[in-house]
Amino acid sequence: MKTNAYAAQNATTSLSPFSFQRRDVGQHDVQIEILYCGVCHSDLHTVRGEWGGTTYPCVPGHEIVGRVVKVGAHVEKFKEGDTAGVGCMVDSCRTCANCKEDLEQFCEKGTIFTYNSPEKQTGGTTFGGYSDSIVVDEAFVLHIPQNLDLAATAPLLCAGITTYSPLRHNNVSKGQKVGVVGLGGLGHMAVKLAKGFGAHVVVFTTSSNKVEDALRLGADEVVNSKNADEMKKHLNSFHFILDTVSAQHDINAYLLLLKRDGNLTQVGVPAEPLPLQVGSLIFGRRSLSGSLIGGIKETQEMLDFCGEHNITSDIELIPIQNINEAYDRLLKSDVKYRFVIDMASLKQAL
Amino acid sequence: MKTNAYAAQNATTSLSPFSFQRRDVGQHDVQIEILYCGVCHSDLHTVRGEWGGTTYPCVPGHEIVGRVVKVGAHVEKFKEGDTAGVGCMVDSCRTCANCKEDLEQFCEKGTIFTYNSPEKQTGGTTFGGYSDSIVVDEAFVLHIPQNLDLAATAPLLCAGITTYSPLRHNNVSKGQKVGVVGLGGLGHMAVKLAKGFGAHVVVFTTSSNKVEDALRLGADEVVNSKNADEMKKHLNSFHFILDTVSAQHDINAYLLLLKRDGNLTQVGVPAEPLPLQVGSLIFGRRSLSGSLIGGIKETQEMLDFCGEHNITSDIELIPIQNINEAYDRLLKSDVKYRFVIDMASLKQAL
Secondary structure (H helix, E strand, C coil): CEEEEEEECCCCCCCEEEEEECCCCCCCEEEEEEEEEECCHHHHHHHCCCCCCCCCCECCCCCEEEEEEEECCCCCCCCCCCEEEECCEEECCCCCHHHHCCCHHHCCCCCEECCCCECCCCCCECCCCCECEEEEEHHHCEECCCCCCHHHHHHHHCHHHHHHHHHHHCCCCCCCEEEEECCCHHHHHHHHHHHHCCCEEEEEECCHHHHHHHHHHCCCEEEECCCHHHHHCCCCCEEEEEECCCCCCCHHHHHCCEEEEEEEEECCCCCCCEEECCHHHHCCCCEEEECCCCCHHHHHHHHHHHHHHCCCCCEEEEEHHHHHHHHHHHHCCCCCCEEEEECHHHHHHC | CEEEEEEECCCCCCCEEEEEECCCCCCCEEEEEEEEEECCHHHHHHHCCCCCCCCCCECCCCCEEEEEEEECCCCCCCCCCCEEEECCEEECCCCCHHHHCCCHHHCCCCCEECCCCECCCCCCECCCCCECEEEEEHHHCEECCCCCCHHHHHHHHCHHHHHHHHHHHCCCCCCCEEEEECCCHHHHHHHHHHHHCCCEEEEEECCHHHHHHHHHHCCCEEEECCCHHHHHCCCCCEEEEEECCCCCCCHHHHHCCEEEEEEEEECCCCCCCEEECCHHHHCCCCEEEECCCCCHHHHHHHHHHHHHHCCCCCEEEEEHHHHHHHHHHHHCCCCCCEEEEECHHHHHHC
8 A cells, every 4th residue: 555654765865755555464464554653873874874785765763653454364463453563673584593582683584674674575675664554464563551652652662672682681680780871762761671670770971961861760870981980989890781872982991890790781883893801801701792672572571561660762752844853963862862753744744 | 948939030031040938838728749830821921020010029830730748737628649739829818709609710809819919828929830839728729630641731720721611601512513713722722621511613723734733632623714705604603602812803703603692702811902893792692701710619620520531731841941932932822732841840950
């Protein structure tokens, strides 16, 4: 069916109105009327071709929340009228070892991402959530807890799972001291989730104007990471640190804050290599890991956890007509803490 | 008692004969007549002051094997005539969390190393194994399996445990594919131990003249890490990689060879930071760790394992008079694979 959207036509132009055909609803497919779509920094990287490999036109968006309007004959998990979510993935091979272990984000045949991936069913390219409708195999569609604000839930589909997964994988639990480096879209979710797990949460920031906000979001302590004396007080004391910073920074300073056998996981992807002092790892048998979103099963688990703990993202709701301005503000970290597009605005525009 | 040794008097002179007083044998002490002492690269770094903080005169040596000649009144584990070993540590606080967990190498009050550490009992500095005798609390003395060649066992006390500990900590076991980067003193032990655990062992080297030797030592495959095509064949295939290289090198190339959730552990300590591409960790949820020797309990476990599997180091036995030449050769990696000092030579010299 005809779908209205915003797309980038090449790496250098602004996003602008675009329409295309979604595939027909297959036997296992769910068609979702998109109500809200979060704005992730990956959207910006992709539309501007900063990661290479962007196919244009490109319709970004992978923090999708909406209402089921049609289901295929064999769909079992969803019915018309359900609220539903779609995150970063819409398909995978489902047969490799990683898929079998519910880690479709590491599909050995190549995860089918929500946008800018080859679409199995059509031979075209997947188009994301800056659009009024999407058709997805029910295996990659999530249930949204009824108590959560829908707009503020959208960012959980990427920012939420990206922080939930490493916290869970590292068994973050009650009484542990957990650090969060950087207070942006990912960092602010990490604070809420780590608090949800019962941890003592310390936020590291270089922006003094974020201190109050960090405490409001639930942080127990805030450390100015540029202040060597403040940092020194926390040496050898953290079970786990989640580093959400995608700019160049000194990870060694954070590694030294880990206890013996502590882990620091990076979810930000700096463009340039980070200089790693191996001694920071050797003394204390510490480890440094990476983590990428989470599998579908874990994403549902995260949504359910957020429902139970009433956790959503702090958002700024925008009409899609403001998306290019939002990108400019994103580059200046001028958002608390996630832009979400109100997709009703797409209808108004037409 | 008077002890003959070789010492460095400052950072720039050669090692030369030196004598000093060992403390009297205390109630929990064991006095060991040193028969063999391995030559570790740390000895060279310390005597030349390359790590800072060297107290002179410095008697290095922490791969000690010998015979018990005297025991204190309360010694329970050793008797006169036993063969015994001493590794990198001779004491620790024994009360901190790490000591209580048998990880004295991470003692929170500061591990007392076998040389160049403050000696509790005397207020002086510990002197190591380039000497004819040592007095050590029995809690830090190891039993040597009877079937092993004593000279070739000495390097197990540092090179052995440094490689055994991370292999064990990462649960290396039968059928797993394990990589060893660098074939030197540490690397050649890692090959033997990983084979002992039943792993499929792949050695990475840049020296074509080490291929034959790697296979002789038990490696199943040898990869020239400078050959991109060879490296590519091993992408996403390793459970675990032990990196023993202490020179600058591209760890990202090895991280990409790990399977999902695979770990690379560094035991070499490059002086300069290693450039780390975070993407190498994020795609595959891989991790990078450090490891430092092992605790006393694990060191005994390692020696017992080596006894059962008849594993020792490949050594070149030297008289202590050749130690300075040995250091020069060490810097050129001209040793297969560990120099061991025959301490009988110390008597001949006098």
